[in-house]
Amino acid sequence: MSEKERGGAADAGPGESPAPLRELPSRLLSLTALTADRLVNEALASLDARKWHYAVLATLRESGPASQAALSRRTGVYRSDLVAVINELAASGYVERAPDPGDRRRNVITMTSPGRARLRRLDTLLAGVQDELLAPLDESEREQLTHLLGRLLEYHHAGQAMD
Numbered sequence: 705m706s707e708k709e710r711g712g713a714a715d716a717g718p719g720e721s722p723a724p725l726r727e728l729p730s731r732l733l734s735l736t737a738l739t740a741d742r743l744v745n746e747a748l749a750s751l752d753a754r755k756w757h758y759a760v761l762a763t764l765r766e767s768g769p770a771s772q773a774a775l776s777r778r779t780g781v782y783r784s785d786l787v788a789v790i791n792e793l794a795a796s797g798y799v800e801r802a803p804d805p806g807d808r809r810r811n812v813i814t815m816t817s818p819g820r821a822r823l824r825r826l827d828t829l830l831a832g833v834q835d836e837l838l839a840p841l842d843e844s845e846r847e848q849l850t851h852l853l854g855r856l857l858e859y860h861h862a863g864q865a866m867d
Contacts, residue, residue, distance in 0.1 A: 761823040764815040
């Protein structure tokens with residue numbers, strides 16, 4: 705892929721950047737996030753899946769059947785985009801959409817048996833991606849990194865909720 709296709713300048717290797725760039729946490733987070741996103745997207749594409757497919761299936765596993773509005777809130781997928789994701793998952797037989805018996809104006813989304821099998825396969829695939837991404841870290845460092853990233857996200861998300 706060319707520089708123009710990637711939408712930016714060629715990335716300098718970690719040791720090639722000036723010290724102020726190598727020591728800037730926001731830049732390190734951004735570059736690592738780009739790498740993580742690429743690895744996840746490539747792996748999911750190998751199974752004809754997308755991140756939002758995984759998000760919806762994982763949410764249904766944890767929370768059970770849900771309305772489209774609830775799924776949108778829990779996954780962070782905009783409602784308008786969620787319809788397309790649910791359509792894709794339903795077309796593959798991974799979820800079923802049915803009118804809510806308590807409110808016929810809305811739909812309830814339920815994961816099917818093939819959806820549960822699909823999610824297990826995606827879990828395994830993404831565990832491998834996490835291992836690849838975090839390869840230089842031992843288990844304790846991985847847990848610490850996950851904890852710290854979660855704290856940062858929670859802090860900044862809470863700040864946005866107050867705005």
